[in-house]
Amino acid sequence: MANVYVTRMLPQEPLDVLGRSHDVSINPHDRALTREELLREVRGRDAVITLLTDTIDAQVLDAAGPRCRIFANYAVGYNNFDLDAATARGVILTNTPGVLDEATATHAWALLLAAARRIPETDGFLRSGRWDGWGPLQFLGLDVDHATLGVAGLGRIGSRFAAKAAAFDMRVIYHDVNPSPEFERNCGATFVDKATLLRESDFLSLHLPLLPGTRHFIGREELAAMKPTAVLINTGRGPLVDEAALVAALRAGVIRGAGLDVFEEEPRLAPGLAALDNVVLAPHTASATFRTRLAMGRIAVENVLSVLAGQPPSTCVNP
Numbered sequence: 001m002a003n004v005y006v007t008r009m010l011p012q013e014p015l016d017v018l019g020r021s022h023d024v025s026i027n028p029h030d031r032a033l034t035r036e037e038l039l040r041e042v043r044g045r046d047a048v049i050t051l052l053t054d055t056i057d058a059q060v061l062d063a064a065g066p067r068c069r070i071f072a073n074y075a076v077g078y079n080n081f082d083l084d085a086a087t088a089r090g091v092i093l094t095n096t097p098g099v100l101d102e103a104t105a106t107h108a109w110a111l112l113l114a115a116a117r118r119i120p121e122t123d124g125f126l127r128s129g130r131w132d133g134w135g136p137l138q139f140l141g142l143d144v145d146h147a148t149l150g151v152a153g154l155g156r157i158g159s160r161f162a163a164k165a166a167a168f169d170m171r172v173i174y175h176d177v178n179p180s181p182e183f184e185r186n187c188g189a190t191f192v193d194k195a196t197l198l199r200e201s202d203f204l205s206l207h208l209p210l211l212p213g214t215r216h217f218i219g220r221e222e223l224a225a226m227k228p229t230a231v232l233i234n235t236g237r238g239p240l241v242d243e244a245a246l247v248a249a250l251r252a253g254v255i256r257g258a259g260l261d262v263f264e265e266e267p268r269l270a271p272g273l274a275a276l277d278n279v280v281l282a283p284h285t286a287s288a289t290f291r292t293r294l295a296m297g298r299i300a301v302e303n304v305l306s307v308l309a310g311q312p313p314s315t316c317v318n319p
């Protein structure tokens with residue numbers, strides 16, 4: 001029986017499955033572990049299930065020690081991991097791809113529609129009791145139908161997000177490292193360079209991984225290159241956007257609005273962001289549906305079970 005540590009409570013069912021054959025300990029607190037707790041709790045484990053809020057670097061890997069064969073990240077992103085350090089120590093790292101594409105793409109649409117039609121603003125207005133009846137110029141918003149949708153990053157989530165644009169008869173343009181002729185055929189999307197993406201998008205949604213080359217993919221210059229009526233959506237990773245530059249741009253009307261699920265310094269928001277009416281905010285909940293979070297747990301647990309049984313995991317990210 002191996003010894004597995006889980007850094008935060010997950011959906012119960014996969015943990016029960018894991019507990020049938022292994023000794024499982026779970027962080028008892030309803031919060032992320034502190035650095036000290038993490039270093040202490042991983043010691044001597046055979047496997048660890050981690051979250052994107054756990055920074056897993058050489059120090060943590062060394063604290064876990066040579067018995068530890070796998071860190072299974074309960075997320076598709078793994079920018080919380082020092083992958084080279086794990087690989088150098090022979091530790092397997094896995095993620096949870098595939099199962100959260102639809103939920104995340106749908107959440108990006110929820111933010112886009114809420115920003116375009118000013119849903120949080122109108123909700124707050126009604127609750128404040130200030131509504132005195134229908135008015136022709138009240139809360140005018142942006143048309144989504146027939147607008148140009150820009151997609152940065154045409155991976156699994158970006159593709160599902162772009163595919164849903166058909167419901168609104170939109171023109172879809174996208175930018176990525178390489179064009180995807182198959183996607184263009186299926187979805188009628190057009191590959192463009194970054195400058196065109198910024199210049200022509202009415203709504204621009206980010207679906208890029210966070211890498212050294214994608215940090216601040218949107219900064220002050222990029223915001224200035226966008227339409228003054230444009231809306232920026234980010235469900236990828238917070239540091240894709242220079243959040244201070246975004247606050248300044250939203251305040252000055254450089255772009256019209258934004259919908260953000262992720263932030264540069266989670267859980268902190270950039271100064272001034274929360275005071276803006278033209279931004280819709282969500283607390284990194286793009287994958288937060290019952291079915292998706294359960295599916296993520298199943299993958300993490302299956303990977304742990306495979307590795308502990310001497311089998312390759314299904315979603316290894318080591319090179």
Ligand code: DGY
Pocket residue numbers: 052074075076077078100287
């Ligand atoms: C991920 O999986 O990377 C998301 O950010 C959280 O589900």
